[in-house]
Amino acid sequence: MFEQFSRQKIVNEQDVVNLRKKVYQAFLICFDDNSFSVKIATMLSTLLKKIMIDHQQVYLDTEILTMGDQVKNITIRIFDPFYAIAKEIPTIYLHHVNIDIKDDALELFIDKRFPADRLEDAVLTFNERSRDELLKELQSKNKDLQDSYESLKRAKDNSARMESELAVGQNIQMSMLPTDFPSDDNIDVHAKLVPAREVGGDFYDFQIIDDNYLYFTVGDVSGKGVPAALLMAMTKSLLRSVAITEHSTSQIITHVNTEIAKENKNNMFVTIFLALLNIKTGELIYTNAGHNPSYILSENEKTLKLDDRHGPVVGALEGFEYSQSTLQLNSGQLIFAYTDGVTEAQNINHELYSDQRLIDLLEASKAQKLKSLVDIVIEDISTHEKGSEQADDITVLCVKYAKVSTPDFSINFKASYDEKEKVTPLIHHFLEDNNYPLAFIQKVQIVLDELISNTTNYANNELKITDIQLKVFCLENKSGLKIQILDNGIAFNPLEKEAPDTTLSVEDRPIGGLGIHIVKNLASKIDYKRIDDQNKITLFLKI
Numbered sequence: 095m096f097e098q099f100s101r102q103k104i105v106n107e108q109d110v111v112n113l114r115k116k117v118y119q120a121f122l123i124c125f126d127d128n129s130f131s132v133k134i135a136t137m138l139s140t141l142l143k144k145i146m147i148d149h150q151q152v153y154l155d156t157e158i159l160t161m162g163d164q165v166k167n168i169t170i171r172i173f174d175p176f177y178a179i180a181k182e183i184p185t186i187y188l189h190h191v192n193i194d195i196k197d198d199a200l201e202l203f204i205d206k207r208f209p210a211d212r213l214e215d216a217v218l219t220f221n222e223r224s225r226d227e228l229l230k231e232l233q234s235k236n237k238d239l240q241d242s243y244e245s246l247k248r249a250k251d252n253s254a255r256m257e258s259e260l261a262v263g264q265n266i267q268m269s270m271l272p273t274d275f276p277s278d279d280n281i282d283v284h285a286k287l288v289p290a291r292e293v294g295g296d297f298y299d300f301q302i303i304d305d306n307y308l309y310f311t312v313g314d315v316s317g318k319g320v321p322a323a324l325l326m327a328m329t330k331s332l333l334r335s336v337a338i339t340e341h342s343t344s345q346i347i348t349h350v351n352t353e354i355a356k357e358n359k360n361n362m363f364v365t366i367f368l369a370l371l372n373i374k375t376g377e378l379i380y381t382n383a384g385h386n387p388s389y390i391l392s393e394n395e396k397t398l399k400l401d402d403r404h405g406p407v408v409g410a411l412e413g414f415e416y417s418q419s420t421l422q423l424n425s426g427q428l429i430f431a432y433t434d435g436v437t438e439a440q441n442i443n444h445e446l447y448s449d450q451r452l453i454d455l456l457e458a459s460k461a462q463k464l465k466s467l468v469d470i471v472i473e474d475i476s477t478h479e480k481g482s483e484q485a486d487d488i489t490v491l492c493v494k495y496a497k498v499s500t501p502d503f504s505i506n507f508k509a510s511y512d513e514k515e516k517v518t519p520l521i522h523h524f525l526e527d528n529n530y531p532l533a534f535i536q537k538v539q540i541v542l543d544e545l546i547s548n549t550t551n552y553a554n555n556e557l558k559i560t561d562i563q564l565k566v567f568c569l570e571n572k573s574g575l576k577i578q579i580l581d582n583g584i585a586f587n588p589l590e591k592e593a594p595d596t597t598l599s600v601e602d603r604p605i606g607g608l609g610i611h612i613v614k615n616l617a618s619k620i621d622y623k624r625i626d627d628q629n630k631i632t633l634f635l636k637i
Contacts, residue, residue: 295322296487355412435486553583
């Protein structure tokens with residue numbers, strides 16, 4: 095028995111409405127029964143409204159009991175000791191559902207089974223916060239931050255107050271930056287922010303929306319300390335909440351500008367580069383609001399500067415309608431965005447790092463992996479600044495796009511030796527039909543036999559047999575193959591096996607490792623990743 099659904103705090107009627115929607119959507123995914131899902135959501139909201147007449151708030155916990163590949167039952171617990179001991183159990187008539195009081199909680203027990211593989215989607219749907227919840231959280235954070243700021247203003251010691259303010263501003267800034275960078279066949283993201291001592295205004299952000307779009311942004315708030323951090327927190331949260339439902343970068347920034355400008359009593363502003371990347375097609379929509387130009391890097395083409403300006407800085411002019419640009423990315427292209435702390439970094443002679451030095455470095459380093467490219471830029475700025483104090487935040491964000499092509503051969507099968515024997519001739523016929531030479535076909539069969547055998551030996555567990563996906567892509571001019579092997583078994587990286595000492599005799603040599611050693615030598619490139627609870631091996635074989 096374990097908890098997967100997030101704890102819900104119910105304070106007012108709007109919370110009940112939001113919860114009812116979540117429960118209905120989650121139960122519809124689980125049971126695929128609209129009538130039953132409506133009844134559960136209605137019953138739960140009715141109970142909560144009745145409880146909240148007597149009490150200001152309650153908590154809602156959910157527990158799930160699984161058996162194998164089935165979910166046996168779900169228990170929804172309304173935690174409120176006053177209600178549980180003071181009220182009678184309401185009478186209900188709904189098949190599969192019972193209500194009872196246990197200790198200090200009222201329990202809704204749902205005894206209706208459904209496939210466990212639906213649970214993850216239901217949990218994601220239930221735990222996803224609505225736009226109202228995000229705004230409510232933002233208001234709460236802003237109140238806490240404002241209270242902290244007011245406390246700082248009351249400090250008697252000016253020096254201590256300033257140090258505290260700078261520390262608070264930096265803590266706010268760094269705590270709001272995402273660090274779980276997505277990386278898959280379509281997109282790769284990496285970013286880094288190096289804060290300066292007296293600034294708390296830079297930010298970056300990204301998220302996947304509707305499994306189709308990557309939203310990402312880089313911004314720079316004017317000012318220092320807590321005021322800059324407060325505006326940064328507000329801007330970042332507003333951008334994210336609007337982007338959930340709006341797929342136009344111009345409309346997103348127009349809306350956020352309106353909200354910030356009408357409350358801008360301190361005359362602060364934000365520069366923003368905001369983009370939406372369709373991860374299926376490569377279409378990039380972006381808006382630049384008074385920010386530094388971003389760059390598009392291509393392996394075989396000259397760096398492209400995105401110097402479009404779509405409006406002024408955000409917060410300066412209420413009612414302004416921003417525009418946007420659209421660009422079609424090619425597979426393998428990379429977007430490089432940054433703040434002015436990069437190009438305006440100064441050395442001891444007050445010389446700027448400059449746009450040209452950045453462009454030259456990007457041209458020389460664009461073949462590097464994403465994380466390496468970000469680190470190279472940060473290190474080069476640090477070298478330039480050596481001996482002088484960092485005057486501004488330094489922020490870099492990179493996004494790489496890759497178009498996923500349809501495999502030329504694809505098959506799903508169970509991780510067993512019997513299934514492997516059925517797949518082997520199918521691959522052989524596919525390669526023959528595509529006129530690959532016999533020696534190359536034999537090399538492919540050796541590699542696949544070893545890798546599929548490894549999966550069969552190590553990825554299965556006691557509860558289920560692992561599913562394997564095999565995808566084969568023909569390289570240009572039939573010069574070789576790209577092969578992907580994915581399985582949903584336990585985490586296992588066969589490439590970590592140490593290479594055997596082939597100088598030893600067969601009798602003295604430890605068992606294992608020779609097959610993978612052969613695979614590594616036959617493949618021109620091979621890689622392992624653990625993504626979304628799947629083992630994924632990608633390799634290239636050249637003729």
